[in-house]
Amino acid sequence: MGTADVEAVWRIESARIVAALTRFTGDFGLAEDAAQEAVAEALVSWPLASPANPAGWLMATARRRAIDAIRRRTALQDRYALLATDVAVDSAVDEEIDPDKIDDDILALMFVSCHPVLSPEARVALTLRVVGGLSTEQIARAFLVPVPTVQARITRAKKTIAAAGVPFELPPAADRRERLGGVLSVIYVIFTEGSTATSGDRLLRPDVAYEAIRLARTLAALQPDEPDVHGLLALCELTAARFPARTGPDGSPILLADQDRRRWDFSAIRRGLAALAKASTRGLGPYGLQAAIAAAHASGPSVEATDWDRIVVLYEALGRVAPSPVVELNRAVAVAMASGPAQALAIVDELIALDRLPGSHLVPTVRGELLARLGRRPEARAELELAARLCANQRERSVLLRKAAALS
Numbered sequence: 001m002g003t004a005d006v007e008a009v010w011r012i013e014s015a016r017i018v019a020a021l022t023r024f025t026g027d028f029g030l031a032e033d034a035a036q037e038a039v040a041e042a043l044v045s046w047p048l049a050s051p052a053n054p055a056g057w058l059m060a061t062a063r064r065r066a067i068d069a070i071r072r073r074t075a076l077q078d079r080y081a082l083l084a085t086d087v088a089v090d091s092a093v094d095e096e097i098d099p100d101k102i103d104d105d106i107l108a109l110m111f112v113s114c115h116p117v118l119s120p121e122a123r124v125a126l127t128l129r130v131v132g133g134l135s136t137e138q139i140a141r142a143f144l145v146p147v148p149t150v151q152a153r154i155t156r157a158k159k160t161i162a163a164a165g166v167p168f169e170l171p172p173a174a175d176r177r178e179r180l181g182g183v184l185s186v187i188y189v190i191f192t193e194g195s196t197a198t199s200g201d202r203l204l205r206p207d208v209a210y211e212a213i214r215l216a217r218t219l220a221a222l223q224p225d226e227p228d229v230h231g232l233l234a235l236c237e238l239t240a241a242r243f244p245a246r247t248g249p250d251g252s253p254i255l256l257a258d259q260d261r262r263r264w265d266f267s268a269i270r271r272g273l274a275a276l277a278k279a280s281t282r283g284l285g286p287y288g289l290q291a292a293i294a295a296a297h298a299s300g301p302s303v304e305a306t307d308w309d310r311i312v313v314l315y316e317a318l319g320r321v322a323p324s325p326v327v328e329l330n331r332a333v334a335v336a337m338a339s340g341p342a343q344a345l346a347i348v349d350e351l352i353a354l355d356r357l358p359g360s361h362l363v364p365t366v367r368g369e370l371l372a373r374l375g376r377r378p379e380a381r382a383e384l385e386l387a388a389r390l391c392a393n394q395r396e397r398s399v400l401l402r403k404a405a406a407l408s
Contacts (some may be wrong), residue, residue, distance in 0.1 A: 231289075261301070273298075
């Protein structure tokens with residue numbers, strides 16, 4: 001087995017291993033460190049002799065590393081004695097992972113990684129590391145930050161969890177819905193960064209987005225009765241369905257009106273619609289409403305034939321459930337398509353008057369498009385040039401500059 005094989009096994013089994021170790025040891029940081037040491041050992045030993053049971057090998061090796069660490073903690077000898085009963089490499093998988101506990105273990109791991117005592121950046125890094133199985137280098141590449149920054153976030157997160165005495169358990173039923181919202185928001189942030197990168201020279205980072213979808217699918221399997229989970233999964237699937245048509249061969253963005261809809265991933269659309277149906281059982285929350293908007297786009301044969309009136313209504317509902325200036329800006333775009341640019345421009349100008357999105361390139365982008373449609377070309381060009389200056393993504397910036405130049 002080579003490095004790619006080790007990484008593949010780790011991505012599949014990492015959450016199970018870290019979760020089981022945390023339950024065994026009661027120490028989240030120790031469990032994650034021991035699991036990483038097992039991976040490092042696998043990278044050295046597996047090319048020489050492939051184990052018959054790779055997942056069991058990783059689990060047994062990680063348990064030994066955890067025991068070694070606990071042995072060094074003289075105050076925890078009683079726990080060491082409990083753990084050291086049987087750590088043979090050839091031990092059966094059911095001795096390493098309790099099949100009756102593993103689903104709850106992984107769900108608890110998600111709640112710990114997204115605990116409110118952590119900063120938003122730490123929640124994202126820790127979730128990708130311990131639940132997603134990504135290395136610090138992979139996380140750093142995904143979010144365009146230095147590797148030491150990611151390492152520091154993960155280290156601080158584990159220390160914060162230990163200092164706060166966060167238990168490795170599912171939150172009480174009364175708190176679970178609120179805490180679940182925090183888990184969903186982390187997955188949403190990861191997906192959003194993958195679907196439209198905030199900076200850098202790529203519009204899409206599909207590997208990041210698909211990791212978020214994998215996390216959402218896992219959560220949906222663990223929480224099948226939570227409509228918001230299915231709503232987020234539906235939103236991710238329906239949005240990702242358009243990825244194949246969103247960029248050209250050179251990575252340049254292709255706007256919705258110019259996309260070849262035959263290239264959309266119709267399997268992802270079917271999965272998204274199925275998840276949306278599950279989310280609709282008790283009324284749509286914020287993610288479900290966004291998914292319904294994505295579904296309206298997915299069902300339209302063209303931009304012109306899209307049901308823009310329905311999209312406007314959905315944005316109005318979203319604005320009541322989860323009000324934000326971005327929702328209002330998107331509603332303005334839908335209003336422009338349904339009722340014309342003049343009415344939409346009034347919405348955008350109100351956002352500017354209230355200074356709702358200061359420093360964002362999105363407002364001048366939309367305003368420039370609306371002014372162009374109204375024939376106010378010099379004003380439109382100035383807005384698009386401003387948007388380009390504010391935009392950190394190089395691909396988006398190039399599109400904005402081309403549009404501005406076309407208005408000369």
